[in-house]
Amino acid sequence: MSDILLARYADALIWLARYVERVENLARILDVNETFARNTEGGQDWAPIVQLHSDEAAFAARHREATAETVLAFYVTDATNPSSIVSAVRAARENARMLRPLISTEMWVQLNMFHNRLSALSAADLAPGRLSPLFSEIKLACQTHTGITEGTFYRDQAWFFYQLGRYLERADQTTRLLDMKYHVLLPDPRDLGSPVDAGQWNVLLRSAAGYHAFRRIHATGMTPAQVAGFLLLNRRFPRSVYLCVREAEMLLSELRARYGLRGGTGAAEQLDGLRGLLSAVTIDEILVRGLHEFLDMIQLRLNLAAEDLAVGFFGYSAASPSAPSVPAQ
Amino acid sequence: MILDRYATDPALGDFYCEMLNDPAGAPVRARLAALSIEALHGRAAAAEAELYNLGITFTVYSDKDAIDRILPFDVIPRVLSAADWRQIETGVIQRVRALNLLLADLYHERKILRDGVLPADLVLGHAQFRPIMQDLDLPHGTYVTVCGTDIIRDDAGGFLVLEDNARTPSGVSYVIENRHMMQRAFPDLLRGIALRPVDHYGPQLRAALREIAPPEALDPSVVLLSPGSYNSAFFEHVFLAREMGVPLVEGRDLTVENDRVFMRTTGGLARVDVIYRRINDEFLDPEVFRADSALGVPGLMRAYRAGNVGLANAVGTGVADDKAMYAYMPRIIRYYLGQDQILPNVETHLCREAEGLAYTLDHLAELVVKPVGEAGGYGITIGPRASRAELAACRAQLLADPANYISQPCISLSVAPTLVDGEVVPRHVDFRPFAVTGAKTWVLPGGLTRVALRQGSLIVNSSQGGGSKDTWVLE
DSSP: OTTOOBHHHHHHHHHHHHHHHHHHHHHHHHHHHHHTGGGSSSSOOOHHHHHHTTOHHHHHHHOSSOOHHHHHIIIIIOTTSTTSHHHHHHHHHHHHHHTTTTSOHHHHHHHHHHHHHHHTOOGGGGSHHHHHHHHHHHHHHHHHHHHHHHHHSOOSHHHHHHHHHHHHHHHHHHHHHHHHHHHHHOOOGGGTTSOOOHHHHHHHHHHTTOHHHHHHHOOSOOOHHHHHHHHHHOSSOTTSHHHHHHHHHHHHHHHHHHHTOOOOHHHHHHHHHHHHHHHHOOHHHHHHHOHHHHHHHHHHHHHHHHHHHIIIIISOOSOOTTOSSOOOO | OHHHHHHTOGGGTTOOBTTTTOGGGHHHHHHHHTSOHHHHHHHHHHHHHHHHHHTOEEOOTTOTTOOSEEOOEEEEEEEEOHHHHHHHHHHHHHHHHHHHHHHHHHTTTOHHHHTTSSOHHHHHTOTTOOGGGTTOOOGGGOSOSEEEEEEEEOTTSOEEEEEEEOSOOOOHHHHHHHHHHHHHHOHHHHTTOOBOOOTTHHHHHHHHHHHTSOTTOSSOOEEEEOSOTTSTTHHHHHHHHHHHTOOEEOGGGEEEETTEEEEEETTEEEEOOEEEEOSOGGGTOTTTSOTTOSSSOTTHHHHHHTTOOEEESOTTGGGTSSHHHHHTHHHHHHHHHOOOOSSOBOOOEETTSHHHHHHHHHTGGGEEEEESSOOTTTTOEEGGGOOHHHHHHHHHHHHHOGGGEEEEEOOOOOEEEEEETTEEEEEEEEEEOEEEESSSEEEOSSOEEEEEOSTTOOOOOGGGTEEEEEEEEBO
16 A cells, blocks of 8 residues: 555645645735734725635625625635635545545644634634734644644655645745735835835735745845745745745655656646746846736646646546635636 | 442343443452542543544434534443353354355355245345345355444343344444543553453454455455545544555545456556445445446446455345344354354344234334334334334334334343443443454454443434443453
8 A cells, every 4th residue: 555545645635735735824814914914004904815815706795895804704714615714624624534544643633623623713703802813823733734744644655745735835825925915015016126114015024924034135125026036036935936836846756756657747847847937037037027927827837737737646637526615716 | 439329220220230240340340439420520521522633423414413423432341251252252253154154055056045944035035135146256255254243131141132234334443442542541440451452453354355355366455445534434434444554445446447446546547456345235336236326336346246356245245134134043053054043132023924923013012123124223113112103103114014124022231330421320232243254254352332322222323322332351
């Protein structure tokens, strides 16, 4: 059994990792929006979070206005919203449940407890004073999952697929975050490169847990180009798009070589091409050509890579049957 | 202390108590005496929380809102002496031998029908009789690889077999998990008591499965076929796949090409030699059985008939384990083995026979009436407990379809001390040991003790509000 992996399990592993990664990112976005975006113009703007996830229609079907209450309810506790945290944790747990023969008991128990905890949340838990501790708890639970996985998950094919899912999702999430914040914060392209309100860029960097890392290479000052460049191209920051693509590419290539797998050629080519591009291009070139277009192109190529993995390893191209909700594209 | 009040509980009545009447209970009684009820309760709560966190749950179909429920675990163990265990072990082995010989005969020459020991129509007209099995030779003649035998104890303390489960008996995962739970929650209770271990079930089952592989498979690859993660026993499927170290597959993971079975892996198709299937016959292969089954594998029966894959349990074992065939077990054992039953049956009246029906109708209020085809405690009428209307309904069903029913005297199931709502009270229990058969039969030294948590209830099934206990077989 050690040298083979059911195709269905490989698929579920990718999704397990993706859902947990997605939960962590969503908690980060909601948390910083709640905590740091407050001081911009005396209020908070919650609508971009809905736009970021392309959830305008689903949101409008449930709520009339994008306020802190409605957006938080929609993205944290609404079990009927497939992109909510509680739904994503549920999806992660369902994939884990299917993967029980493969994953460690400790991974399962922690996810099960996480799920039980979130299922018990009520509207009262989203009261202003309780939000930040709640998001910390959610992030911590995701990181605990990651740590338990690192420390207990057997390193065979399954591990590679799991890690692939994690890095593909993280790369995607960082491009989304950057796309939204960049345009909200700096709608006018002519302002590129100008110094801006540092508070807002703190928010962006903190969403990605990157503020302190950023300060290590840019001790003073903060321009939009520097922040975008850091999140896209930095070689050492674990949430940068470059690093995630590089990890995914290395994982896939080692997976295919070590286990003699023939699938995934297209994905390997996509990731190789992306990495080449991200290591050659400068942030100024990207900004000149248009950041939004560049991010779109990266997301498209990440999707093509994921699609090719599905076709090559799992034998189908449609959305995963093990994933109750498909990622917001 | 804990048992002092229990021992004078009027609910004990004349029932046989597993803890008080059986000398094997002495060491546990002594250890329990050192615990306060609060301590017992506290540890029980911790154990329950652990089960919840582990997600050791089962699905209740009648309970839509509670998809995941914990199988309640009772912390007070049930103890069996070495001598009692010997009777159970040899009795179970005897029954499994007889069942396998019966099935081999029914699907080959049918001598037992020609000799008039079994009525032919009972077998050949049976919904679970599978003509497709005719003349298929199975390695070692093993049809029933896994057998669960339901055993009760009457008020004299004697063991009686209630039924043989020769299709896909479940519950063995609880046997092992309950022991682990016990070891964590009550290490002091176990200290100094020599128990037979239960944790080698997985390797034993895997070895037996490899023994029933097609002979040309040199290093047989085994899989466990599950209906999927929404099945009520999925937790057990996961557990067994892990204990055996084999892939847990669903029908959609398998494919049949050239009458050979393969699983879809990331590296392409990989050969499968033996399938421990936890799917009923009807769903196994839409080409042969239910065409609407999405759980099965088209072509599986072709591969099976060609001798290219082993199935456990074999197809068609359901004809041997139903409640009508059960009534004939004493005769079947005598016919094939020339022996008396080591574990006796409960006296059973076959309503398909005129005298059985007449007796049942005359004594309806004293008898337990069971449909022969149902599992899980559904459709049972317990005469002494039934209302007048329920008895009338039962009578009408009996007259409408007598062959579908058997009746048995109301046996007083034994009781065991059980923690319910913070008190230790007597509750009825039964026992299901598990026998694994490849080339020969091995019985796990332990088993599932199920307990009816509702006061006075005789129905111990998990789907009907039952719980379970750790079962200790003493060395």
